[in-house]
Amino acid sequence: MISIISEKNMLPDLFQATPTNAMRHLSLEKGQHLFHQDQKTGGLFYVEEGYIELRRATQTGELLLVHNAVKGETFAEASLFSDFYHCDAVATGDSTLIEIDRKHVLEHLQNDPNFAIAMIKHLARQNQVYRSKLEIMAIKSAPERVFSALSDDMLKGDVIALAAEISLTHEAVYRSLRKLVKQGRVVQTGRGKYSIK
Protein backbone atom coordinates (compact mmCIF):
# COMPACT_ATOMS: atom_id res chain seq x y z
CA MET A 1 0.00 0.00 0.00
CA ILE A 2 1.35 3.42 -0.92
CA SER A 3 1.35 5.92 1.91
CA ILE A 4 -0.32 8.94 0.37
CA ILE A 5 0.11 12.41 1.78
CA SER A 6 1.54 13.25 5.21
CA GLU A 7 -0.97 11.58 7.51
CA LYS A 8 -0.29 14.12 10.27
CA ASN A 9 -2.84 15.03 12.81
CA MET A 10 -6.21 14.76 11.08
CA LEU A 11 -8.14 16.16 14.02
CA PRO A 12 -11.33 17.61 12.55
CA ASP A 13 -11.17 21.28 11.59
CA LEU A 14 -13.36 22.39 14.40
CA PHE A 15 -10.82 21.29 17.00
CA GLN A 16 -7.75 22.57 15.15
CA ALA A 17 -7.72 25.78 17.17
CA THR A 18 -8.13 24.06 20.51
CA PRO A 19 -5.43 25.29 22.91
CA THR A 20 -2.87 22.66 23.83
CA ASN A 21 -3.71 22.83 27.50
CA ALA A 22 -7.25 21.65 26.75
CA MET A 23 -6.02 18.55 24.95
CA ARG A 24 -4.28 15.44 26.13
CA HIS A 25 -2.57 12.69 24.20
CA LEU A 26 -3.30 9.16 25.35
CA SER A 27 -1.91 5.79 24.43
CA LEU A 28 -3.75 2.62 25.27
CA GLU A 29 -2.66 -0.94 24.83
CA LYS A 30 -5.06 -3.55 23.62
CA GLY A 31 -7.45 -4.41 26.41
CA GLN A 32 -6.95 -1.25 28.46
CA HIS A 33 -9.95 0.74 29.61
CA LEU A 34 -10.28 4.37 28.59
CA PHE A 35 -13.16 4.94 30.99
CA HIS A 36 -15.80 3.02 32.88
CA GLN A 37 -19.55 3.30 33.10
CA ASP A 38 -20.56 5.74 35.92
CA GLN A 39 -17.10 7.26 35.99
CA LYS A 40 -16.97 11.05 36.01
CA THR A 41 -16.80 12.49 32.50
CA GLY A 42 -13.57 14.12 31.43
CA GLY A 43 -14.00 14.97 27.81
CA LEU A 44 -14.65 13.74 24.35
CA PHE A 45 -12.18 11.84 22.25
CA TYR A 46 -10.61 11.65 18.85
CA VAL A 47 -9.17 8.36 17.65
CA GLU A 48 -5.77 8.91 16.04
CA GLU A 49 -5.08 5.25 15.70
CA GLY A 50 -6.65 1.99 16.81
CA TYR A 51 -10.07 0.89 17.97
CA ILE A 52 -12.17 1.77 20.97
CA GLU A 53 -15.22 -0.30 21.82
CA LEU A 54 -18.03 1.30 23.78
CA ARG A 55 -20.02 -1.22 25.78
CA ARG A 56 -23.03 -0.84 27.98
CA ALA A 57 -24.10 -3.31 30.68
CA THR A 58 -27.73 -4.41 30.52
CA GLN A 59 -29.88 -4.93 33.61
CA THR A 60 -28.84 -8.57 33.64
CA GLY A 61 -25.17 -7.73 33.33
CA GLU A 62 -24.66 -8.79 29.73
CA LEU A 63 -22.42 -6.47 27.79
CA LEU A 64 -23.95 -4.73 24.81
CA LEU A 65 -21.78 -3.25 22.09
CA VAL A 66 -22.86 0.35 21.64
CA HIS A 67 -20.22 1.56 19.22
CA ASN A 68 -16.85 0.72 17.82
CA ALA A 69 -14.89 3.90 17.25
CA VAL A 70 -12.14 3.72 14.66
CA LYS A 71 -9.33 5.90 13.36
CA GLY A 72 -10.45 9.39 12.46
CA GLU A 73 -13.61 9.36 14.54
CA THR A 74 -14.65 11.46 17.50
CA PHE A 75 -16.78 9.90 20.20
CA ALA A 76 -18.37 10.56 23.58
CA GLU A 77 -19.74 13.87 22.38
CA ALA A 78 -22.86 13.21 24.41
CA SER A 79 -20.75 12.99 27.53
CA LEU A 80 -20.46 16.77 27.31
CA PHE A 81 -23.96 16.90 28.74
CA SER A 82 -23.60 14.25 31.35
CA ASP A 83 -21.61 14.10 34.56
CA PHE A 84 -20.94 10.38 34.20
CA TYR A 85 -20.10 8.12 31.30
CA HIS A 86 -22.97 5.79 30.52
CA CYS A 87 -20.82 3.05 29.02
CA ASP A 88 -17.38 1.45 29.18
CA ALA A 89 -14.67 2.31 26.65
CA VAL A 90 -12.04 -0.32 25.96
CA ALA A 91 -9.22 -0.39 23.44
CA THR A 92 -9.53 -3.52 21.30
CA GLY A 93 -6.19 -2.78 19.71
CA ASP A 94 -3.22 -0.60 20.58
CA SER A 95 -4.60 2.90 20.22
CA THR A 96 -3.66 6.54 20.45
CA LEU A 97 -6.26 9.16 21.24
CA ILE A 98 -6.67 12.83 21.86
CA GLU A 99 -8.87 13.81 24.74
CA ILE A 100 -10.51 17.20 24.52
CA ASP A 101 -11.43 18.71 27.81
CA ARG A 102 -15.12 18.86 28.55
CA LYS A 103 -15.17 22.11 30.48
CA HIS A 104 -13.12 23.82 27.83
CA VAL A 105 -15.48 22.70 25.10
CA LEU A 106 -18.57 23.78 27.04
CA GLU A 107 -17.08 27.22 27.66
CA HIS A 108 -15.93 27.55 24.11
CA LEU A 109 -19.43 26.68 22.94
CA GLN A 110 -20.83 29.40 25.17
CA ASN A 111 -18.39 32.03 23.98
CA ASP A 112 -17.85 31.33 20.33
CA PRO A 113 -20.94 30.84 18.16
CA ASN A 114 -18.80 29.86 15.20
CA PHE A 115 -17.28 27.03 17.16
CA ALA A 116 -20.75 25.88 18.16
CA ILE A 117 -21.91 26.06 14.58
CA ALA A 118 -18.89 24.11 13.42
CA MET A 119 -19.74 21.44 15.93
CA ILE A 120 -23.34 21.33 14.74
CA LYS A 121 -22.12 20.95 11.20
CA HIS A 122 -19.81 18.15 12.25
CA LEU A 123 -22.56 16.31 14.08
CA ALA A 124 -25.15 16.87 11.35
CA ARG A 125 -22.82 15.33 8.79
CA GLN A 126 -22.12 12.40 11.07
CA ASN A 127 -25.83 11.95 11.34
CA GLN A 128 -26.25 11.84 7.59
CA VAL A 129 -23.57 9.23 7.28
CA TYR A 130 -25.11 7.05 9.97
CA ARG A 131 -28.59 7.31 8.49
CA SER A 132 -27.21 6.33 5.15
CA LYS A 133 -25.36 3.36 6.59
CA LEU A 134 -28.48 2.25 8.40
CA GLU A 135 -30.41 2.19 5.15
CA ILE A 136 -27.63 0.19 3.56
CA MET A 137 -27.69 -2.27 6.44
CA ALA A 138 -31.43 -2.68 6.02
CA ILE A 139 -30.92 -4.14 2.54
CA LYS A 140 -31.12 -7.92 2.77
CA SER A 141 -29.74 -8.90 -0.63
CA ALA A 142 -25.95 -8.99 -0.59
CA PRO A 143 -25.51 -7.70 -4.17
CA GLU A 144 -27.90 -4.80 -3.61
CA ARG A 145 -26.22 -3.97 -0.31
CA VAL A 146 -22.83 -3.97 -2.00
CA PHE A 147 -24.15 -1.86 -4.84
CA SER A 148 -25.50 0.72 -2.43
CA ALA A 149 -22.24 0.75 -0.53
CA LEU A 150 -20.34 1.34 -3.76
CA SER A 151 -22.73 4.13 -4.67
CA ASP A 152 -21.99 5.61 -1.28
CA ASP A 153 -18.29 5.47 -2.05
CA MET A 154 -17.54 3.13 0.81
CA LEU A 155 -14.93 1.08 -1.05
CA LYS A 156 -11.90 3.16 -0.15
CA GLY A 157 -9.60 0.41 1.06
CA ASP A 158 -9.76 -3.37 0.91
CA VAL A 159 -12.75 -5.35 -0.14
CA ILE A 160 -12.28 -7.06 3.20
CA ALA A 161 -12.65 -3.75 5.02
CA LEU A 162 -15.78 -2.96 3.06
CA ALA A 163 -17.19 -6.38 3.88
CA ALA A 164 -16.67 -5.74 7.58
CA GLU A 165 -18.29 -2.34 7.34
CA ILE A 166 -21.44 -3.61 5.70
CA SER A 167 -21.50 -6.75 7.79
CA LEU A 168 -21.06 -9.36 5.09
CA THR A 169 -18.33 -11.94 4.64
CA HIS A 170 -15.69 -11.01 2.11
CA GLU A 171 -16.71 -14.03 0.05
CA ALA A 172 -20.26 -12.73 -0.19
CA VAL A 173 -18.94 -9.35 -1.25
CA TYR A 174 -16.71 -10.83 -3.96
CA ARG A 175 -19.56 -12.88 -5.32
CA SER A 176 -21.82 -9.85 -5.27
CA LEU A 177 -19.23 -7.81 -7.13
CA ARG A 178 -18.86 -10.51 -9.77
CA LYS A 179 -22.63 -10.59 -10.20
CA LEU A 180 -22.89 -6.80 -10.44
CA VAL A 181 -20.13 -6.75 -13.03
CA LYS A 182 -21.93 -9.43 -15.02
CA GLN A 183 -25.08 -7.32 -14.79
CA GLY A 184 -23.12 -4.36 -16.10
CA ARG A 185 -23.97 -2.18 -13.11
CA VAL A 186 -20.40 -2.12 -11.86
CA VAL A 187 -17.04 -2.15 -13.63
CA GLN A 188 -13.86 -3.69 -12.31
CA THR A 189 -11.08 -1.15 -12.62
CA GLY A 190 -8.35 -3.34 -11.24
CA ARG A 191 -7.55 -6.07 -8.79
CA GLY A 192 -9.92 -5.49 -5.90
CA LYS A 193 -10.99 -2.17 -7.43
CA TYR A 194 -14.50 -1.54 -8.60
CA SER A 195 -16.65 1.43 -9.42
CA ILE A 196 -20.22 2.18 -10.35
CA LYS A 197 -20.96 1.79 -14.07
Next chain:
Amino acid sequence: MISIISEKNMLPDLFQATPTNAMRHLSLEKGQHLFHQDQKTGGLFYVEEGYIELRRATQTGELLLVHNAVKGETFAEASLFSDFYHCDAVATGDSTLIEIDRKHVLEHLQNDPNFAIAMIKHLARQNQVYRSKLEIMAIKSAPERVFSALSDDMLKGDVIALAAEISLTHEAVYRSLRKLVKQGRVVQTGRGKYSIK
Protein backbone atom coordinates in the same frame (compact mmCIF):
# COMPACT_ATOMS: atom_id res chain seq x y z
CA MET B 1 -53.86 0.63 23.07
CA ILE B 2 -54.52 3.38 25.59
CA SER B 3 -53.83 6.88 24.33
CA ILE B 4 -51.58 8.24 27.01
CA ILE B 5 -51.21 11.96 27.51
CA SER B 6 -52.28 14.65 25.08
CA GLU B 7 -50.13 13.91 22.05
CA LYS B 8 -49.99 17.59 21.11
CA ASN B 9 -47.08 19.05 19.31
CA MET B 10 -44.05 17.00 20.31
CA LEU B 11 -41.60 19.28 18.57
CA PRO B 12 -38.29 18.78 20.35
CA ASP B 13 -37.61 21.12 23.26
CA LEU B 14 -35.00 23.08 21.44
CA PHE B 15 -37.54 24.33 18.89
CA GLN B 16 -40.34 25.02 21.37
CA ALA B 17 -39.42 28.68 21.56
CA THR B 18 -39.20 29.18 17.82
CA PRO B 19 -41.31 32.17 16.78
CA THR B 20 -44.36 31.27 14.70
CA ASN B 21 -43.20 33.31 11.76
CA ALA B 22 -40.15 31.09 11.42
CA MET B 23 -42.22 27.92 11.21
CA ARG B 24 -44.58 26.61 8.61
CA HIS B 25 -47.05 23.77 8.73
CA LEU B 26 -47.12 21.51 5.70
CA SER B 27 -49.38 18.69 4.61
CA LEU B 28 -48.29 16.24 1.98
CA GLU B 29 -50.26 13.47 0.37
CA LYS B 30 -48.67 10.14 -0.32
CA GLY B 31 -46.35 10.52 -3.29
CA GLN B 32 -45.91 14.27 -3.08
CA HIS B 33 -42.43 15.75 -3.11
CA LEU B 34 -41.30 17.92 -0.24
CA PHE B 35 -38.19 19.03 -2.09
CA HIS B 36 -35.95 17.96 -4.93
CA GLN B 37 -32.24 17.42 -5.25
CA ASP B 38 -30.46 20.68 -6.22
CA GLN B 39 -33.41 22.75 -5.13
CA LYS B 40 -32.62 25.76 -2.97
CA THR B 41 -32.70 24.90 0.73
CA GLY B 42 -35.52 26.37 2.78
CA GLY B 43 -35.18 24.84 6.19
CA LEU B 44 -35.10 21.74 8.26
CA PHE B 45 -38.14 19.65 9.06
CA TYR B 46 -39.96 17.93 11.86
CA VAL B 47 -42.27 15.01 11.05
CA GLU B 48 -45.53 15.36 12.94
CA GLU B 49 -47.13 12.45 11.18
CA GLY B 50 -46.32 10.18 8.28
CA TYR B 51 -43.19 9.14 6.44
CA ILE B 52 -40.71 11.04 4.34
CA GLU B 53 -38.20 9.17 2.22
CA LEU B 54 -34.94 10.86 1.31
CA ARG B 55 -33.50 9.56 -1.94
CA ARG B 56 -30.33 10.40 -3.76
CA ALA B 57 -29.72 9.75 -7.45
CA THR B 58 -26.50 7.89 -8.26
CA GLN B 59 -24.36 8.73 -11.28
CA THR B 60 -26.27 6.16 -13.28
CA GLY B 61 -29.62 7.54 -12.23
CA GLU B 62 -30.61 4.77 -9.85
CA LEU B 63 -32.34 6.02 -6.74
CA LEU B 64 -30.66 5.29 -3.46
CA LEU B 65 -32.58 5.41 -0.21
CA VAL B 66 -30.67 7.70 2.13
CA HIS B 67 -33.11 7.89 4.99
CA ASN B 68 -36.69 7.26 5.92
CA ALA B 69 -37.85 9.92 8.37
CA VAL B 70 -40.75 8.95 10.59
CA LYS B 71 -43.04 10.58 13.13
CA GLY B 72 -41.16 12.53 15.76
CA GLU B 73 -37.95 12.94 13.81
CA THR B 74 -36.20 16.01 12.53
CA PHE B 75 -34.32 15.82 9.27
CA ALA B 76 -32.35 17.90 6.78
CA GLU B 77 -30.30 19.47 9.55
CA ALA B 78 -27.29 19.35 7.27
CA SER B 79 -29.14 21.50 4.75
CA LEU B 80 -28.51 24.40 7.13
CA PHE B 81 -24.98 24.46 5.77
CA SER B 82 -25.78 23.97 2.13
CA ASP B 83 -27.50 26.18 -0.41
CA PHE B 84 -29.09 23.23 -2.19
CA TYR B 85 -30.67 20.01 -1.05
CA HIS B 86 -28.54 17.03 -1.98
CA CYS B 87 -31.40 14.56 -2.18
CA ASP B 88 -35.11 14.25 -2.94
CA ALA B 89 -37.70 14.12 -0.18
CA VAL B 90 -40.95 12.31 -0.93
CA ALA B 91 -43.90 11.50 1.31
CA THR B 92 -44.53 7.76 1.24
CA GLY B 93 -47.71 8.22 3.22
CA ASP B 94 -49.97 11.17 4.00
CA SER B 95 -47.81 13.35 6.18
CA THR B 96 -47.80 16.55 8.15
CA LEU B 97 -44.60 18.43 8.81
CA ILE B 98 -43.25 21.54 10.39
CA GLU B 99 -40.64 23.43 8.44
CA ILE B 100 -38.24 25.53 10.44
CA ASP B 101 -36.72 28.40 8.55
CA ARG B 102 -33.06 28.03 7.75
CA LYS B 103 -32.06 31.68 8.04
CA HIS B 104 -33.85 31.98 11.34
CA VAL B 105 -32.04 28.95 12.75
CA LEU B 106 -28.65 30.16 11.54
CA GLU B 107 -29.20 33.56 13.11
CA HIS B 108 -30.50 32.06 16.29
CA LEU B 109 -27.42 29.86 16.48
CA GLN B 110 -25.22 32.93 16.12
CA ASN B 111 -27.03 34.90 18.79
CA ASP B 112 -28.01 32.39 21.38
CA PRO B 113 -25.32 29.99 22.63
CA ASN B 114 -27.86 28.05 24.64
CA PHE B 115 -29.86 27.33 21.55
CA ALA B 116 -26.71 26.16 19.79
CA ILE B 117 -25.83 23.96 22.73
CA ALA B 118 -29.33 22.50 22.78
CA MET B 119 -28.96 21.65 19.14
CA ILE B 120 -25.59 20.01 19.76
CA LYS B 121 -27.15 17.98 22.52
CA HIS B 122 -29.98 16.96 20.23
CA LEU B 123 -27.62 15.89 17.46
CA ALA B 124 -25.21 14.14 19.80
CA ARG B 125 -28.04 12.03 21.19
CA GLN B 126 -29.25 11.22 17.69
CA ASN B 127 -25.74 10.12 16.92
CA GLN B 128 -25.66 7.78 19.88
CA VAL B 129 -28.93 6.21 18.84
CA TYR B 130 -27.74 5.67 15.29
CA ARG B 131 -24.44 4.19 16.37
CA SER B 132 -26.27 1.84 18.65
CA LYS B 133 -28.66 0.79 15.92
CA LEU B 134 -25.77 0.20 13.56
CA GLU B 135 -24.20 -2.18 16.04
CA ILE B 136 -27.50 -3.98 16.41
CA MET B 137 -27.79 -4.29 12.64
CA ALA B 138 -24.31 -5.78 12.51
CA ILE B 139 -25.45 -8.77 14.56
CA LYS B 140 -26.15 -11.65 12.20
CA SER B 141 -28.01 -14.03 14.51
CA ALA B 142 -31.70 -13.15 14.67
CA PRO B 143 -32.16 -14.05 18.34
CA GLU B 144 -29.11 -12.05 19.38
CA ARG B 145 -30.23 -9.11 17.30
CA VAL B 146 -33.66 -9.23 18.89
CA PHE B 147 -32.14 -9.52 22.32
CA SER B 148 -29.99 -6.47 21.74
CA ALA B 149 -32.95 -4.55 20.41
CA LEU B 150 -34.95 -5.44 23.52
CA SER B 151 -32.03 -4.38 25.70
CA ASP B 152 -32.09 -1.11 23.83
CA ASP B 153 -35.77 -0.75 24.61
CA MET B 154 -36.81 -0.75 20.99
CA LEU B 155 -40.00 -2.78 21.51
CA LYS B 156 -42.33 0.12 22.18
CA GLY B 157 -45.12 -0.79 19.75
CA ASP B 158 -45.90 -3.90 17.71
CA VAL B 159 -43.56 -6.77 17.23
CA ILE B 160 -44.11 -6.07 13.57
CA ALA B 161 -42.79 -2.53 13.96
CA LEU B 162 -39.75 -3.82 15.80
CA ALA B 163 -39.15 -6.37 13.07
CA ALA B 164 -39.16 -3.62 10.47
CA GLU B 165 -36.79 -1.51 12.50
CA ILE B 166 -34.21 -4.23 12.90
CA SER B 167 -34.72 -5.52 9.40
CA LEU B 168 -36.00 -9.00 10.13
CA THR B 169 -39.32 -10.59 9.20
CA HIS B 170 -41.87 -10.62 11.97
CA GLU B 171 -41.82 -14.42 11.85
CA ALA B 172 -38.11 -14.44 12.56
CA VAL B 173 -38.65 -12.06 15.46
CA TYR B 174 -41.44 -14.16 16.96
CA ARG B 175 -39.33 -17.28 16.70
CA SER B 176 -36.38 -15.45 18.25
CA LEU B 177 -38.55 -14.26 21.11
CA ARG B 178 -39.81 -17.77 21.74
CA LYS B 179 -36.24 -19.03 21.81
CA LEU B 180 -35.10 -16.26 24.16
CA VAL B 181 -38.00 -16.98 26.49
CA LYS B 182 -37.10 -20.67 26.47
CA GLN B 183 -33.51 -19.68 27.29
CA GLY B 184 -34.83 -17.60 30.17
CA ARG B 185 -33.19 -14.41 28.93
CA VAL B 186 -36.51 -12.76 28.17
CA VAL B 187 -39.92 -12.93 29.81
CA GLN B 188 -43.24 -12.58 28.05
CA THR B 189 -45.35 -10.07 29.92
CA GLY B 190 -48.41 -10.28 27.71
CA ARG B 191 -49.63 -10.79 24.20
CA GLY B 192 -46.88 -9.36 22.01
CA LYS B 193 -45.18 -7.92 25.10
CA TYR B 194 -41.76 -8.98 26.20
CA SER B 195 -39.03 -7.67 28.43
CA ILE B 196 -35.49 -8.48 29.41
CA LYS B 197 -35.22 -11.04 32.22
Next chain:
DNA sequence: CGTCCGCTTGACTCAGATCAAACTTGGTGG
Protein backbone atom coordinates in the same frame (compact mmCIF):
# COMPACT_ATOMS: atom_id res chain seq x y z
C1' DC C 1 12.95 -16.21 -4.15
C1' DG C 2 9.77 -17.15 -0.72
C1' DT C 3 6.28 -15.68 2.39
C1' DC C 4 2.30 -13.06 3.53
C1' DC C 5 -1.91 -11.16 2.53
C1' DG C 6 -5.57 -9.87 -0.14
C1' DC C 7 -8.21 -11.66 -3.98
C1' DT C 8 -11.19 -15.08 -6.07
C1' DT C 9 -13.94 -19.12 -6.73
C1' DG C 10 -16.14 -23.72 -5.53
C1' DA C 11 -18.99 -27.03 -2.51
C1' DC C 12 -21.81 -27.61 1.25
C1' DT C 13 -24.71 -26.21 5.22
C1' DC C 14 -27.98 -23.87 7.68
C1' DA C 15 -30.51 -19.85 9.32
C1' DG C 16 -33.79 -16.74 7.99
C1' DA C 17 -37.11 -15.53 4.14
C1' DT C 18 -41.18 -16.98 2.12
C1' DC C 19 -45.60 -19.01 1.89
C1' DA C 20 -49.39 -20.72 4.38
C1' DA C 21 -52.66 -21.09 7.96
C1' DA C 22 -54.87 -20.98 12.64
C1' DC C 23 -55.90 -18.30 16.50
C1' DT C 24 -56.74 -14.20 19.58
C1' DT C 25 -58.34 -9.55 20.15
C1' DG C 26 -60.64 -5.26 19.37
C1' DG C 27 -63.58 -2.67 16.87
C1' DT C 28 -67.72 -1.84 13.78
C1' DG C 29 -72.19 -1.98 12.18
C1' DG C 30 -76.56 -4.29 11.60
Next chain:
DNA sequence: CCACCAAGTTTGATCTGAGTCAAGCGGACG
Protein backbone atom coordinates in the same frame (compact mmCIF):
# COMPACT_ATOMS: atom_id res chain seq x y z
C1' DC D 1 -75.74 -8.15 21.36
C1' DC D 2 -73.65 -10.63 18.07
C1' DA D 3 -71.58 -11.45 13.40
C1' DC D 4 -68.02 -9.99 11.04
C1' DC D 5 -63.73 -7.93 9.81
C1' DA D 6 -59.04 -6.27 10.35
C1' DA D 7 -54.71 -6.57 12.32
C1' DG D 8 -51.47 -8.55 15.28
C1' DT D 9 -49.75 -13.00 17.01
C1' DT D 10 -48.16 -17.56 16.61
C1' DT D 11 -46.52 -21.83 14.44
C1' DG D 12 -45.40 -25.12 10.54
C1' DA D 13 -43.18 -26.45 5.90
C1' DT D 14 -40.25 -25.33 2.33
C1' DC D 15 -36.74 -22.76 -0.22
C1' DT D 16 -32.96 -19.78 -1.01
C1' DG D 17 -29.08 -17.18 -0.36
C1' DA D 18 -25.37 -15.92 2.70
C1' DG D 19 -22.12 -18.21 5.90
C1' DT D 20 -18.53 -21.57 6.37
C1' DC D 21 -14.78 -24.26 4.99
C1' DA D 22 -11.45 -25.07 1.62
C1' DA D 23 -8.24 -24.14 -1.87
C1' DG D 24 -5.71 -21.80 -5.72
C1' DC D 25 -3.97 -17.38 -7.50
C1' DG D 26 -1.31 -12.91 -7.83
C1' DG D 27 1.33 -8.93 -6.13
C1' DA D 28 4.10 -6.68 -2.69
C1' DC D 29 7.84 -6.75 0.04
C1' DG D 30 11.77 -8.35 2.57
